[in-house]
Amino acid sequence: QKEVEQNSGPLSVPEGAIASLNCTYSDRVSQSFFWYRQYSGKSPELIMSIYSNGDKEDGRFTAQLNKASQYVSLLIRDSQPSDSATYLCAVRINAGGTSYGKLTFGQGTILTVHP
Amino acid sequence: EPEVTQTPSHQVTQMGQEVILRCVPISNHLYFYWYRQILGQKVEFLVSFYNNEISEKSEIFDDQFSVERPDGSNFTLKIRSTKLEDSAMYFCASSDGGGSDTQYFGPGTRLTVL
Numbered sequence: 446q447k448e449v450e451q452n453s454g455p456l457s458v459p460e461g462a463i464a465s466l467n468c469t470y471s472d473r474v475s476q477s478f479f480w481y482r483q484y485s486g487k488s489p490e491l492i493m494s495i496y497s498n499g500d501k502e503d504g505r506f507t508a509q510l511n512k513a514s515q516y517v518s519l520l521i522r523d524s525q526p527s528d529s530a531t532y533l534c535a536v537r538i539n540a541g542g543t544s545y546g547k548l549t550f551g552q553g554t555i556l557t558v559h560p
Numbered sequence: 561e562p563e564v565t566q567t568p569s570h571q572v573t574q575m576g577q578e579v580i581l582r583c584v585p586i587s588n589h590l591y592f593y594w595y596r597q598i599l600g601q602k603v604e605f606l607v608s609f610y611n612n613e614i615s616e617k618s619e620i621f622d623d624q625f626s627v628e629r630p631d632g633s634n635f636t637l638k639i640r641s642t643k644l645e646d647s648a649m650y651f652c653a654s655s656d657g658g659g660s661d662t663q664y665f666g667p668g669t670r671l672t673v674l
Contacts, residue, residue, distance in 0.1 A: 477661055488651050488665040489603065533603065537661060545591040545657050547605040547616055 449536050451551035458558055464521040466554050468534030471515065476539035478510055480519045483531045483553065492519070492532075524558040531555050562586045564666035566652050572672045573642055581637045581669045583652030592635045593653040593663060594627065596620070603651070609635065610657070642673045 450469045458464045466480075477496055481489035495501045495508040495517065507520040517536075521528055531553040537546050565584045573579050585592050594606040607617045609627055626638045635654075639646055649670050653663040 479662070481665075488649075488668045491662060491664065494660075494662055535603075539661075545608065545610060545615070545655055545661060547593070547608055547618070548595075548603075548663060549605065550603040552602045 449534055449549050449551040451532075451534050451554050453552055453554060455555040455557055458524050458556070460524060460526060460558055460560050462524050462558075464524045464528065464556055464558070466519040466521075466532050466534075466556065468517045468519075468551055469515055470517070470534075470536045470549075472536070472538060473512075473515065474538050475515075475536045477537040478508070478517045479535040479537070479548065480506075480508060480517075481533040481535060481550075483533055485531075489533055489535075521556075524556075526558045526560055529556060529558050562588075564652055564654055564664055566650075566666040566669050568669060569667065570670045570672070572674065575644055575673055576641050579639050579642055579671065581639075581650050581652075581671070583635045583637070583666055584633050585635055585652065585654030586656070586664060587633070588656060589654035589664075590657040591615075591655045591663075592627075592629070593655075594637045595651045595653060595665075596648040597651065597668075598645075598648045606637070606650075639671075642671075644673050647671055647673045 480492040493508045495510045501508045505522045509518045533553045534551040535548040592609045597603045608615045649668045651668045652666040655663045
């Protein structure tokens with residue numbers, strides 16, 4: 446079964462530290478990878494997308510993709526209490542080279558940043 | 561900034577009743593999706609919709625579910641005869657299908673079936 450796996454945590458880090466969130470996926474044809482943040486009772490909010498092997502940086506966030514290892518991660522630098530949320534990894538298979546298609550989500554990692 | 565909107569924010573219904581959840585996707589987007597999230601569980605794909613037809617559906621999306629784009633702006637999910645296990649957050653999402661395949665989510669509708 447095609448799955449996306451995340452460590453559910455909770456992951457607790459002190460304010461100002463680096464939070465590292467990990468995700469593995471089982472389907473080798475997966476092509477698009479997304480990190481969403483979800484506050485309790487709210488909808489998923491896009492943080493970053495990544496499509497190619499390597500690192501992609503956006504402000505305090507860095508996504509890392511390793512397709513050979515089927516692994517994608519998110520680093521949050523200078524973590525703030527407002528970063529406390531559930532972080533969802535989502536994967537899309539680009540069937541037939543299309544630019545649409547369902548997202549398969551992991552169960553999410555709960556991050557707590559304490560002052 | 562354009563956003564996906566959903567109504568109502570919370571729907572309470574009796575088991576066996578029909579409900580319609582409404583969504584207004586981002587205006588220039590072409591692909592529309594419904595997901596659901598049962599409390600404490602992962603976000604699950606239900607259905608995708610493009611060019612006025614379903615492009616993909618999950619095994620959750622059985623004959624009790626239907627989707628429609630009744631006009632140029634709304635996208636609806638109908639559950640014909642609700643069950644207790646349909647209680648969940650239902651999220652609508654849309655993507656433009658052009659250079660970006662990013663899906664943007666609406667705020668969700670919390671459905672409670674009694």
